[in-house]
Amino acid sequence: MEGLLIDSVVTESIADELEIEAGDRLVAINGHRLRDIIDFNFFAADEELTLEVVKRDGEVWEMEVERDESEPLGLIFQAPVPAECGNKCIFCFVHQLPKGLRKPLYVKDEDYRLSFLYGNYVTLANIDASDLERIKSQRLSPLYISVHATDPLVRERMLGKTGIPPILEIIKELAGAGITMHTQVVLCPGVNDGKVLAQTVADLSSLFPAVASLAVVPVGLTMHRKGLPALQPVTKEYAAELLSQWQPEMAGLARCLGEPFLFFADEFYIKGGVAFPPLELYGDLPQIENGVGMVPVFLEEADEVVHGAKRLKQASVTVVTGESPYPYLEGFLHRLADKTGIKFTIVPIKNRLFGDTVTVTGLVSGGDILDCLKKVESGDVILIPDVMLKEGEGIFLDDLSIDDLQNALGKDVVVAESTPRGIYAAIIRFQSA
Structure with a gap:
């Protein structure tokens, strides 16, 4: 209708x-x-x-x-029904999902409208002339574009599709119409790294400021890859070597362009054991929703929260997290405990749903939390980061709810914003209830 x-x-x-x-x-x-x-x-x-x-x-x-x-x-x-993706990307996370999760998680969208409205990344591999004309005439800017490689053959391999229009030509056309674009590369070792990545960075940076930023994020591999193309994971050694090579290039581009342009996802620094750049080198954080700069922002905010924290009523609080941010959260909560008198227990959740290679907080399931917490002594309250839940519904990836967790554990479960201020505010809110 x-x-x-x-x-x-x-x-x-x-x-x-x-x-x-x-x-x-x-x-x-x-x-x-x-x-x-x-x-x-x-x-x-x-x-x-x-x-x-x-x-x-x-x-x-x-x-x-x-x-x-x-x-x-x-x-x-009502929100628009997204156009479905016709690509067969070799790294597609949807193809690596186990059965039994929330149904919307299995939908692959590829819709430039959602890119403009919500910041979703799209490949533009299926876009036609009328769509491009609409983007230009209605000035749908900024757009968020998954480039992966400007080399046409490598890009076709990555998207699992032949005959797609060269992405660089599309980006140039949009740049000529005054459209601002943020871009990303999902880095697959041995596929689009090395010289291919160098060419991609050179091509996209040459179109600055229309191409306003480029984020390089690591390929995410779960244990559910039966029948899918073989891909190499990003190892500690790989991440450390990659950053060693590219950090001088990042700084050089920032000097040349007048502001930061190229960013590597936090996961590379965590995995490689490499110190994060100063927060000012992340500019205005154009790629933070893509996992770029979240830890540096967390660390700066943690200092501010600890500095302003006050003594609170004694209580024991259990905080769950993914494995990768655990060291940074532990450091913050240790200092917060000294200021507030709260006893914190931090529980990193091993991801059994997707496998050991998936360590981010946002992909922790309710079932894995439940299994883990049944084996430890929980505090007076359990804090759950909001990024583990479907926004506004309190449902985990595997359809378990906060109520399910609370009933199974017999403890109060509180959802906290995944920031130092959010954690501190959740504790005060619980004590005031």
Whole structure:
């Protein structure tokens, strides 16, 4: 059905006054038919609007609106259904998932609209001329693009697809139209590293500032790779050697371009046992959602929280985490314990769901937490980092809930924002309850 389904209407908003209701459809603004929320945002920017709404009973209403440009209409729409990915990437994490997880986790999306709206990375391997024209005409910027390699043959191998348009030509076209892009490379040892990576960095940095940043992230390999292409993991030695080679290049590019451009994911530093660069070398943190700069930000915030922490009522708190951030969390909580008097027990969870090679906190399952905590003496309260849960629902990857955990362990379970301030605030909140 055409138009945008209205999910809800903000009370006392313009839409509410016009008696628009949840379940109605907004089909056009100023004569422009609406395909998705991007069209809505684009065409609803004017002060004078003519809205065409199809009511739930099929009646068509046409309404004229005059408003200040900054005054929202008050319409909330359902999220767009993402276009599915047609690639068969040799490193695809979805292909490595075990059975029994939340159903949405098995959906592969490849949708430039979600890249613009939510910062999802897309390859643009399936994009057509009309999509490119729309991106340029509606100035859908910034976009987040998975490049992986600018060498066309290597990129085709990585995406598991032939005949795809050269990504560098697409990026140049978007750059010429004033579109800002953040890019990433999923690094697969022996595939797109070495000279291939050097060429990719050179090609993309030459298009700065339209290409605003490039993050290199390590390939994630689970134990569920039966029937998939053989790939080498990123080892401690590999990560250390890679950073040794590329850290001078990162600094040189930053000097040449006037600001940081090339970044390596935190996991490389953790795995290689290499000290993180100073936080100022991460610029305005353009790739933090991609796991770049999270630990340096955590460490700086930890200093601030410890400095301002006050003595609290005595309590014992168990904090769970993934294995990779454990040393940094332990250091923070040790200092926080000295200031607050709280006794902390930090439990790094071994990932049995995906395998030992997966050590990040965000991929820890409820079942693995439960198995691990049954073997240790838990404190008065158990703190769970919010990144382990589906946002707003309190559900782990394996569909276990916070309530399931609480009932099984017989302990209070509290969700904490995965930052030093979030942990400190969660403790105070628990003590005040």
